[in-house]
Every structure is written in C-alpha cells, then in structure tokens.
Amino acid sequence: MSKKVIELEDVVIKFSGDSGDGMQLTGTQFSDTSALMGNDVATFPDYPAEIRAPQGTVGGVSGFQLHFGHTEVNYPGDYVDVLVAMNPAAIKANVRWVKPGGTIIYDSDSFIEKNIKRAGYIADPVKEDNLDDFNLIKAPISTFTEKTLKDQGLDRKTVMRSKNMFALGIVYWIFQRDLTHTERFFEQKFKKSEKIVAANKRVLKAGYYYAETIHAMPRYRVEAARIEKGRYRNMHGNAATAWGMIAAAEKAGLDLFCGSYPITPATEILQELANRKDLGVKSFQAEDEIAGICTAIGASFAGNLAVTTTSGPGLALKGEAIGLAVITEIPLVIVNVQRGGPSTGLPTKTEQSDLMQALYGRNGESPAVVIAASTPSNCFYYAYMACKIAIEHMTPVILLTDGYLANGSEPWKIVKMDEMPEITIPYASKDDKDYQPYKRDLETMVRTWAIPGTPGLEHRIGGLEKMALTGTVSYIPENHQVMTDERAKKVEFVQKSVPDLKIIGNDDAELLIVGWGGTYGQIVTAHSAMIEKGKNVAYAHFHYINPLPKNAEEILKKFDKIVVCELNMGQFVNYLRMNFPKNHYRQYNKVQGLPFTVVELVNHFETLLEEK
Amino acid sequence: MSKKVIELEDVVIKFSGDSGDGMQLTGTQFSDTSALMGNDVATFPDYPAEIRAPQGTVGGVSGFQLHFGHTEVNYPGDYVDVLVAMNPAAIKANVRWVKPGGTIIYDSDSFIEKNIKRAGYIADPVKEDNLDDFNLIKAPISTFTEKTLKDQGLDRKTVMRSKNMFALGIVYWIFQRDLTHTERFFEQKFKKSEKIVAANKRVLKAGYYYAETIHAMPRYRVEAARIEKGRYRNMHGNAATAWGMIAAAEKAGLDLFCGSYPITPATEILQELANRKDLGVKSFQAEDEIAGICTAIGASFAGNLAVTTTSGPGLALKGEAIGLAVITEIPLVIVNVQRGGPSTGLPTKTEQSDLMQALYGRNGESPAVVIAASTPSNCFYYAYMACKIAIEHMTPVILLTDGYLANGSEPWKIVKMDEMPEITIPYASKDDKDYQPYKRDLETMVRTWAIPGTPGLEHRIGGLEKMALTGTVSYIPENHQVMTDERAKKVEFVQKSVPDLKIIGNDDAELLIVGWGGTYGQIVTAHSAMIEKGKNVAYAHFHYINPLPKNAEEILKKFDKIVVCELNMGQFVNYLRMNFPKNHYRQYNKVQGLPFTVVELVNHFETLLEEK
C-alpha cells in the first residue's frame, strides 16, 4: 500500500498528555531524530504550572512542541500542524493552537466519561470544540499498546507507560522518520532490562505500522535542511547559559563560582553547574538570593569568575548587592531568566518585563551592563560575552534570558574553544609598589584587579563612596561627582567593543521592526513572511541594551515608522525614547505569559503599513 | 555706646564646632528665637559622617545652618553671612561657604597648635585660608566663659560645655535677639540644677555684652516677616512625615502600623512613631527591611494603615515585596528618604537618585504611585496624601523625601485635623453575599477592602496572577493581560485626583525650569532671583510623579526651552522623555551629596537664556 507523500517546508508538532504520559521524552525523541536526519529544529516544552494538578485535568497537561523544517527554523512554532493528544484534557488545552485543517491524533481509549468531565467538557469534545473541522484521527492507542504487549510478562503500569511510544510510532510513520535513534535510546536507557527495551521497540513499531493501515493518515516528507556543515548537538537555553559561563572561565583561566538560589525558570542553570564539578565549577546553593549574589561578590573579590543566576523576584532581592558590585567595580555576572510578573506572577511562563528592573532596580546612580540572548542556543554566546565584559571592564553585567529561551532547545553547531574570543584580565601588576585600586585605564576607565594572595597589593574595597585612585572612603562632594561620572563612563565605554546593530532588510524600508532578547525567533519569522509577501520592512534586533550599539541612533533615524515589539508593556521602547528622543516610536506589546505568534505579528505589521 | 544698625532682608548663619560643642542646640535656640520674633526661618543641621572622627578634625565638625528673614525663606541658604567657629577645623570645613566679606567669629582660644594641626592647617589658618578677606572677629570665647563662671563651684567640664552660650550671646547681640526664649529653655532643661541654669544665663549674657564692647562687631536688624497669621511650630522633615501618617490614620479611623528597620537618614521617622504610642501607633522594629515591609503587608491585609520607612539600600531590599503589594492591591505606604548612592554611597548626604528605583525597582509590570515632598514641613502633607491615595486606591504609594528634607526644619502653620481632606475607605460591603475580592469600581478600577474579622468576606490573596473578579489563581494568558492592564489603569486613574501642575511665572517665559521633590527651596529662590533680574523665566515643580498631573504635557508643550534640574544624573528628565517625548529637554544635574546652591542655579539659568 503506497500513499501519496506531500512535500513540506516545515512542520509543527505538539505531543500533549497528562504529566505522567512521558510527553517530554516523546517530543525529545522526535526532535533528536529529526535533527539527526538533517532538519533544522526548535523545541519548546510546556510544563503544567508548578504543582501537579489532578490527573486528567487541563491544569495537569504537559506538552512538548517542536518545529522542524528544511529551511531555517527559528522558533518552535505558534500554531501546530499535528497535535498528538493522549487524553481529552490535552485537546481542551491545545485545540486553539491547531492550524485550520491541521491533524489531531488522539487516544480514543482515553475518551471515557471521567476524563471528558475532568477536562472540563460536558459530554462530547468533538462537538464542543468542533473537532470535525480538523483532520481528526481517533487512534485506540491504549488498547493497541496493551495488545502489543500482551503475554510479555509486564505489569499493567509498565505497559501503559509505553503508550507514548505507540503515538511516537504513528508520527514517525507520518513524517518518514528513521527508528534507529530511538531504538538505540531504548538500549541505553533501559540497559538493565532487555525486556523493557524489547517492549518499547515493539510498541514503537506497532504504532508505525498501525499508521500505515489508516486511510486518513497523511504522509509527508520534510527534506533535510541546508544547514552549515559541522558537528551539532541539541542545546537547551539554560544549559547553554551554564556552558557559556564555564567556557568563559576556562578561557580566562579562572575558577568559576556560582552562588545561587533555585527559582523557576532559572534553576537548571544552577543544576547544570552543580553537575560540572569535573570542570572545577564551584556551585554554592545559597540560603537565598541575597546570599547567592553576596557569596559571588566575595568569590569575585577573591579572584574567581563569579556569577549568580535567578529570575525576576530573585533579581529584586539582589538589587542592593548589585549596587555593591557597581561601586566596588568588580567583575560579576547576574543571569536573570525572566518570567511573568509582577510578584510571583506566572512563574512558569515567559515575559520580558524585567528590563527596567535590570537597568534601574537599585539605589543611586548605579550603572551596569545589560545584555540579552535571543535564542536558546545563543545563550551560550551571550553568557560567554557577559563574562568577558564583566572581567575586562570590571563591572557587573546582567544577562537577560527568559522562560521561553531557558526551556527551549535547538540544534547548535559545536564551537571550538580556541575559536572563542580571548578574555584579557586587567590584573594589577605584581610589581606595582604604589598600587592604587581605583586608578583607571583612561581609554576604558577600567581599574585593575588585584587578587588576594598577591603580596604587596593588599587593599580594601567597600560600599561607601571612595576617593578616586586610592579607593579610601571619601565624603568630598566633588569626588562623588567624579566617581559617579567615571563609573558611568566606564559602562558607556563598553560600547567601543559592542558590535554594530545590523538590520535585516533595506534601509529604505517603510517600517522598521525593533525587537530585543528572546522574541527573535518569532519576529524574524514574521519578518520573512512580510518579505515573502513583498512588503518592504526591515528588522533590527538588540542584544546589547546598556550600552546600546554605537550605530543604533543612526540606524533608527533612517526610518519614519518604527515599531518596538516586546513581551511587556513597553519597557524597551521607553528606554529608546530616553536615549534617542528624536524618533517617534510605535509599540506592540503583549503580556500573556506566551511568546508572540508569528500570525499576530504579521497582522500587526500589515496594519501598521496601512497607517499613515 | 550705640552702633549703626543695618537693615537686612535675610541672613544665613552657621554655628560650627566639634561634635561635643553643642552646635545643634545653639542653632536651634537661635532659630526658635527668630521664629518667635516673627521671622521666617529654615534650618539645616550638618552632622559629621557617621562615626565620630577624633576631636578637632574636619571629619568631626558638626554644624547647624539657619536662614531667617523678613521675606519668605525657602531654604537654609547655601553661602553664609555669619560663621561662628568654635575651633580651627570648623573654619577649615566651612570657609568656602562664607560669602565674600562675610563675618567669621571664632574662638581664638582654640587656635592652639594641636587644634590647628588637627584641622589640617600647617601653621596659620588666617594666612592659609586668606581669612583676612572676611570680617574676622577673634573672640576669646573659652577664657571669657571660664572667667564668667569662676567661683561658681562648677567643674571645668561643665564650664567648658557652656561656651556655646557665649557664642550664642554674641550672635544674639548682633541680630538684636530677645534672650527670654533661651533663658526659659534653660529653666526647663536644667530643672534639676539651679546652678546650671544660672551659669548658662550668665554666659549667654556675658557673650551678649562682650559683643557690645567689640568695635568690629556689626549690628543688624531683620524685621519680622509678613507671614500668614496663625499658630506655628517648628517642623523637622522626618517628624513631619511621621505626623502626616499618624494624621491620616486618625482621619481614616484606622490603627497605624509601621514596620521598619533603622537606616540613615530615615531612622527618625521610626523613632518618632515609636514615641507616639499615646496615639496608638504600632511601631514594629523589624529584623531587616524585608521584614519591615512584609509585616506592613500583613498589617495592611489585617486592616491597619500600614507603612514602612527606609532609605535607598533599604528600598532595594523591599522591591520584591512591593510587587506583592502591587499584585494583591492592598494599601501600603513606602517612605524612601533618599541619600547618596550607589550602594552605601554617602549615607548621611542628600541626593535624588532613587527615582528610577521607586518607579521600576521590581520585577514584572508593577506600577505603583510615586509622589515627592518638597519642603521639610510639607512632608506632613505629602505623607498624609500618600496614605490617602494608598487607602482610596488600594495601591502601594512610594513617598520620596531626601536627606536634606529629612533633617531640615522650618516653621509650620499648625493645621486643624478637621480641615484635612477626608479619607474614604473602599470597604467591601458586609452584606455582600457574593463578595468578589477583585471586582473593581469601573471609575477608579479600585477593588474593595474586606478586613479579616468580617464574617462572610473570607478570601485569599497572594502573589500569583489572579483571575479577574474572583482573585483565584489563574494561568489563563488573556487574563494576565487583563489584570496587567487593570492594575496599570488603576494607577493611571489616580491622576483624576492629582492637582494640576502650577507654573510660577509667565506662559510665554523664555525658559521653563522644572524641578521635583526636595530641590524646591533652592530653585524657587533662584527663580525669584531671576525674576528680580528682570528675566522672563517660569518654574514648574512636580510633587506627583506617577501618575503625572493631567495638565503636565500641555504645560510643557508651551515652552521651547525647558531645563530639568535634579540631584541625580537625569532620572526625572528621562522619565519626562518617556512620557512626553515631543519636547526637547535640557538637564542640569549634580551629585555631590549637597543641595543645589542658588548661585549655581542662577548662573546656569543665565547661561541657558543666552543660548540659542
């Protein structure tokens, strides 16, 4: 039986089910296989809100979305082509995200009254959510899994636990995926039980062959992408951040110290660092965020590359101590993985609303460098750069990522350490007989770093205003002005090494789209869609927020119509208004705990083009 | 012997000496006497930096400056007409602030080598600091005091402690002050020892008559000011803040709860509140700033008028909890007495550099009301208004004062409680069978307040995003947007009751001077000086920062040349750029731990007028 195979550019799939249904694993298998087959991939897990909701409820739904393609894939997709739903709640939670005419494959065995009610349907999900408008495939996943494993000597719990592999088998067939990667994965993971390995293989294949027999089952081909040659691996945002910092420490020849307190969605950075004792990482799980940053300040003073990692509420707690790092002028990296606020807010959801806090959330005139990563994998690069800037400019650097980047993943071309930019430490000279802790290099305004243990460079630093050069406490009015100016200048001068802002598109575009941080994937896709539609729009994405790139003003000046898109109520646009007040800025904002959708962006840009 | 008496409009005197010399008391006596004699007065103490420096050093100098006049006096003066110096260090520390040709009266007995050296002079202060350019009066204060009290049976320590009264006597003669107030003060203060009362009276008079005998001694008359009729008292900024809050609690019929941690220069507010147990104030000295605000949040939930008081670094620590108050929408007043930053900075000095922190120093979209007092005595009014807004709009309100206002004092016309604006509490109705904690009054977007203890209104609030109306936890994306918008709107709508911005001067002025907060006294004086010089300049001072007054944009629009003056590097001007981006703003900034001087303001404004 041979089917018509449809060629596709790219596809978005979401695996969705109860927390216990193994959807994260299923999704990861699909995404790894696709990457190995040469597709470009982006993935995003969608965990239930912190505490487990009762089984079968919408609150308890766990999902894994992935986007793969034969062209560049920049984000995990907003609307899905294929939804795999293990129970009614998974449909309830996701149906609004299925593309018109998309495919929904669901476990028809789970459509029993209890589950239907728990999901919040009254009686018939198909009717209540107009599921017939989709390509609806009822697959008796549970019973077929059971059948497949009958007489294998497995208990029911183990049997039911493998039903996700039946679903995966179906989807592998649809997209003509190779089963070997997943089979090997079974062999690794269940090393201890051949029986379980065999069972999983069986169920996977059963799903695969089941799909073949179903008439309504579509079949697609997504060709390998034309991506750069080289060795790749999958990179999660938080792991990438952790690795970027370890890499910087290695390059600089310093020990890495991380003082942190767990907080969603930043915790995995600390966890990843705790795992890397083999690379000498000192991870210090502190009693709170304040101790996290203060231990890091101590470690920095003592000569380690010191970092602290957190999310919004934790950053609020660190504000006072960031001020200490600003006035003492020591290297320090503060990673803030933004989440929905204010207060505890939407802790598992993404947002970009900590920008103002990063810039201004502390007392006094207290300038620090602020940069932002824009994709899960480039968290590696920006974490590395955050460390480099912190060390070379003797300053705290705040790196902003967000829940979307932190939890997302994508293939990443492995870098070679000897190709990473050098990191030069502004050590104080050991022979300096008249060492002055606050003497500056006038080109950069950077002071030198004297590490405890070095004879002859003994000195004291602290949070009181200090005399220029000597660093002793000073209440002299004019000196305070001098030091305030110098600290500001030092941060400004980081601009000299900030790469120029690039624009995608033409200088004479009718509309300049501006973004920053983790919205890159959606905006760049929306921008491409606009170009494909023949619209003359340009796109500028900011990674360096303070200082802004040298050419930013010049670029912005070129455009009459500028729209700044961000997942907050307008923080970056206001920052641009402060810095470059001459331009007129429009703004496009959203705070729903979710990334932009490409669709809403495109619609908005089109409307803007029509406006005079 | 009768002297020529010169009439003066206003005079600035500074009493200055070692920490132990009693300069604060001396200054207060002069200022109280002058106020009683009908002058308008403004005073400012100038304490040494936190820890006592060794006696006789510049670091240990304690001063008290006062400005009194027959016209309105708006600030304690920058340059002084008369400097009373009890030792060489007092001269060293203050000579740069004496007006050309001003009078310096000093205790010539203190000019011994030890003191001269300790003050940092090499040999002769008169030469080294060109003191001969001033009207220099060498008074043998110590020996004359000793002589006066010889044979009174007092020990030397007690004798020397009254030498400040000799100095005061001299100055009383110069300005024709009445001695009775101070004499009565002795009787009160030293109730327990008639001997000491007598001794002090003697020395005061000795100083007075000594002055009469000295040829070089000038004599002035400063007529009573034409100030509003009524009963007056002297008001310190921090006490005024405390009283304003007690007054609001009384008016609202609520208990006042203050959860705070001591910090310079805010501590006196807590101290004043701790003293007012007779008015039922519950002052809770917490273990830190976080506990300070969190106890206040608990107290607010429980139905008290809750406040917390702090300064810059403490505000940084409170950021996270302010977010909790924002999202729970409870009344809360946070007083921040600004001081020099960043970090510990210049803790005893004034600055306006916490504005951005007040506006944005917390995670997420977290709008709160921000207002600022502008004189020591109107701290009372703005503290009262902060409470009124917090209660009526169910929102945290941040009141900004600063070290200059906090420590300054001036005569204040006592208000009557029944003339203070009403405070209406948006209580939830006790009979509301379907109480919804987050149901809003659509005019104001304010929810109602249900106080624990009220049967039937039991409900839960918290830091997670909450469902509109019910307030239960909600992760629904659109609801987060709705609630974010509603919280923002609620704060915006406070604007409806914010008084219009007034401008002093003409609408067609060539230059609009803009100020906010504690710089009012200097700027308004500089503005008057400009008007006197025939310059067409106008002045607008902001007390309401978020939201800004309704008419602010309209007013600003009228002027081509606007200069925003503030004691930071441009925080308010940037905020104006964000809010009203169409205007072009100039900025005038200073961070030296000191207020503006009128002289520098006038000079700058004149330069600006010349610019095209």
Next chain:
Amino acid sequence: MSEKIKLTAKDFKSDQEVRWCAGCGDHAVLNVIQRILPDLGVEKENIAFVSGIGCSSRFPYYMDTYGIHGIHGRAAAIASGVKVANRNLSVWEITGDGDSMAIGGNHFIHLVRRNIDINVVLLNNQIYGLTKGQYSPTSKYGQITKTSPFGTIENPFCPGQLTIGSQGKFFARSVDNNMKHMTIVLKEAAAHRGTSIVEVLQNCVIYNDKAHGVITAKATRDDFQIHLVHGEKMIFGKEKNKGLIYDGIDLKVVTIGENGVTEDDIFVHDAHEENPTIHNRLVKMAPPELPVALGVIRAIVAPTYSDNIINQIEAVKENSKIKCMDDLMNSGNTWEVK
C-alpha cells in the same frame, strides 16, 4: 458564639481544587487542620492563614478563611504583621523547610524570639518540592538531589534545635501519616499563647519519597517513634517496654524488665520546664540509636509580643496628655503669629 451553628470541616474547605500530588503528605495536614478548626472556639472570620511559596505554601488557597499566599520566605514576617495589627485573629503560618529555614530563616528565628502568638506549621519534607527537587537546609548530609548530584556537603538544621536556640517557647513534632497524633499536637499548638512551632515530618512522594521512611514505616515506627505527653513517662516500642532515661547529658534507651530496669526508672516528660536542656536532647533524637520524639516537646508560657505591644500602648495612652493629632500638633514649643 452561643447562637452560632457549630461549623464542620467542610465549612473550612474553599472552592479551590487541591493541587498537591496524590500521596503528598500535605493532604493529611490540610484535612487535620480543617477538622480541628471548628473546635477551637474561634469564628471563621477571625482566622487567617499565611504562607510563603512552596508546595506546602499553597495551603491558604484551600482554606475558606482569610488568607495570604505571600512571597518566598516571608510568611513569618507577614504573619507577624497580621497578628500585631489585630491580635483577635487566630493566625496560622504554613511553611516549608525551604520557605522557613532557607530564605526565611531570619524571619523564623526572629518570630520565635519575639514570641508573637502565631501557630506555625512547618511541613518538613527535606527538599524543595515546588522547584522540583533541590536540597534544602534540612536535607540529610550527603543527600543526592538535583543540585547535589554528588551529595550535599552541608549539615542540616534540626528545626527543634534552631527553635530552642532562638529562645523558643513551644516546639512540637508530628508525622503526616498519623492524623490522630497531628490532631492532638495541632490543637495544643493552637491553644498555646505565643509562637508555637509544629514540625510535621511530611513526605514528598515525588522528589524525596520516604525521606522519613524509617520513622513512619509501619514495620519500624513503633521502635523509632516516641510519643511524648507532658507528665507522662517516656515509654515507647511495639511492646511498650522501652523507655528513655537521662544520664546527665543525654538520653538513653532502656528496656523495662531488662537489667533490672523498671517503669519507675523511666523519665517523665516535662514540657513546661523552662530550662531547655532535656528538650534540646529530645528534639535531636534520631534513629537508629534513639527514637524520634513526637508530640509537644516544649511548651512554656511567657509574655507575647502581640500582647505586650497592646499593653504598652494602653499604658502609655493612659499617662499621656496627647489624645489626638490636634493635641500633638499643638504640644511643645508653638507660637502665634498675629
């Protein structure tokens, strides 16, 4: 209260779905508290539950009383504010080992020191549950968790020792799988005037299953639990034949009937003894040498901050001439400008 209808546990259940994992020890605590509240003689509207952040801290949402789900670590401070603002409220703080011993450690020790009349229920699962399994300040030395993949290197706090070290007046302990015992202990805590700390050994089935296993398992619990009751002998064991004696610096297990030990030799529990020497040893006891002490270990009546502050205000009010703001503003040094 006489005319009021007696409430039942159901009256204290809010309309919110309980969202803890199936099998989580938190459920039992919720049930017990909902059951005892009707018996406390406090009206529903006069009860407030306050928590921080953590799985356990979701508690207030499930109670149909007044409640605040605060921010992480700050429950003790928020609760202090509630109680000082209105001492007529029965204030309950529900907190986790992370919430109260890690980020909230300072507020914890200060609350205890001040002796504000609050009932603290500390759900100790020796792990950060909500953030999915990092070690907490009560995790065992060497424990492997997500942030200690090679074992922790930190000595855990013993909440009882920390409480007593902070001048604590009331400390009790119970286990999540003995609702009857929890009932007794929580009622005593509620009745105690002053800060009462109740540590509940709570099982996190997902991230730290059986952390209290030896203590709570059916097979071992009789030998590894001792239920202390004030005024009663410290006897335990399946056969009720084991007892504790105090040798001058520590407690020892003896068997009645062996080596000439009789019941008379067994120590009597005195929860009201001011001197915390024995209490300090009791809170520390742990298997295998010693059983874990459950019950009210220490209960000393002492002035509370929440009463003191009101008493002081009343006393000052009585002696002051200043009765209102108008009085205050016109007091001291004032003058008339005519």
Next chain:
Amino acid sequence: MSEKIKLTAKDFKSDQEVRWCAGCGDHAVLNVIQRILPDLGVEKENIAFVSGIGCSSRFPYYMDTYGIHGIHGRAAAIASGVKVANRNLSVWEITGDGDSMAIGGNHFIHLVRRNIDINVVLLNNQIYGLTKGQYSPTSKYGQITKTSPFGTIENPFCPGQLTIGSQGKFFARSVDNNMKHMTIVLKEAAAHRGTSIVEVLQNCVIYNDKAHGVITAKATRDDFQIHLVHGEKMIFGKEKNKGLIYDGIDLKVVTIGENGVTEDDIFVHDAHEENPTIHNRLVKMAPPELPVALGVIRAIVAPTYSDNIINQIEAVKENSKIKCMDDLMNSGNTWEVK
C-alpha cells in the same frame, strides 16, 4: 616563609585614621587582632577581612590586609564566597550584633551550619551604634533606646545559644577590656578549622555605656566572669574559691571549702565534647546567679564546607572523562552535518 622577616602589629595597620569614639571597645579588638596576626603563620597577602555595616564593620579599613567593607548584614555571605573561592586565605568576618543577628541573622546561622572555615568576631554592644542608638536583637528585654522609648518587648538572642542551635562547632566569648584574654581566645579561633564564632562583649560608650558593666567592672568582674579553659576545672572568683558543678540539667555555683565542697567536686571544662548539653548551659550563664562564661566554650573538629567542596571537585575530576569544555561540548548526543 623561612626567609621572611617576621611581621609586627604595625605591619597590619593601614594608613586610615581610626574613627571610633574614644573609649569604644572596638579599639581594643583591633589592637589585639593586629598583634596576633604576625603569629598565625599566614602571610599578610593571604589574609582577608570582611565586614558588613556598623561601627564595628569599619574594621577592615584599618587593617593592611585584603578587605571588604560589605553591605549591612551580608558579611557572612561575602566571607563565605571569599573562602570557598580561595581556601588558602585566612578569612575573618568582623560584625556587630545588628549586622549579624538582625538583618544578617540568616547568613549567620547558615554559615555556622555549613561550617565554612571562617573566623567570626561578633562585637556585641547590644545596640545599633552607627545609626545612633536603636535596640538590637541582643538588647536587654525592657531596654530603653531611641526606638523603644518605653522599653523593648523582645527577648534577646543569646549568640552562643543561636550558634549551638545552628549546629555550631566553635563558640567562644571574651570582653573588650581584657586584651590578654581576647588574645588567647582569638588565637584559638584562628587555629580552629571550621566556622569559629567569637562573641566579644563590647562597650559602646555613646549609646549603650556599661551594658556589660556588671561583667566587666573591676569591682564585680572576678565574681561575674569565669574563664573557661579546656581540660581545666571551672573555678573563678576573687579568691579562686568558687566553682561550677553540673546538677544534671544546670550549672550551679559552689564555694570550695564550704559545705564540704572540695576542688575535686568542681566540673572540668570539656570544650571538645560533641554533645552540646553543657555548652548550651555555659553560654547562657548570666549574673547575678551565675558568672558569664568567657573563653572557648565549644570547639569541635568536623569537616568543613570549604574543604569538602574542593575534595568533592577533586574526586569527581578524577573519575570523569570530561576534562575541558571541548570534551563537554562533544560529549553525549552529537551528530555531523556534512
């Protein structure tokens, strides 16, 4: 070190003018520490002083070593970072009763629990000196201060009890007016591997003069101080005829030669006993019933966090195939795109 010139106290004096009030107890502590440092066998460049904010916290500025004057309450956390970053440094934390027991209480108890090898000198003047006289968590109950004009209503912490309640391994106490005693105690603290807490009863002449008056005054000190030395009898008094005995839960004063008491009856101080029962009583002793215990009260050798972390890293390094970032990045699941 052999070729190095022996340093003296002067080598540890920085060029900064000491700015404490005349008569402040802090001066004595500074002098003692400057005097003992040359004897510790640590090079000057390997010493770091860390403090928070307070009068006492100005300390690092006066030391010609490496130093950080941190932010209020965070000295313990900053010092922890310094030590964990470089365990070769001799790290000293200088802190006040406000700095370490109020805002810094949490870092204090966690430092103690982790047993990081830091020497903590806690200058306890029972007041906030720098902010001019508000009560602190160690101020006496009922004390009148600027923020307690009618007397405090809070039970003070006893730093020794809090230390032991936090699993503390080393606690010592001294007084600011006995430099000889301070010298001995601080040297022992420096020699101890692990967190050593040394409480110095320090006089704030300006805001809390003679707070420790009965203990330190010449007339009363012999009767109200007992100088404990490990392995020696607990004897004190002007005539050296008083001693302490332990009655099973508490310590009592007896007089040698009275009621048949002989020197043999007097308790021997054992600072090395793991069981903190007696230490807990010793730290609590106070006049008039009992003398204040000075000296090293508790000193237990135990693994330190600062050693453990390095040991764990070394062990993991040895067993891991991943030696550098290139290894890590190429480990696990990777694929080649050709």
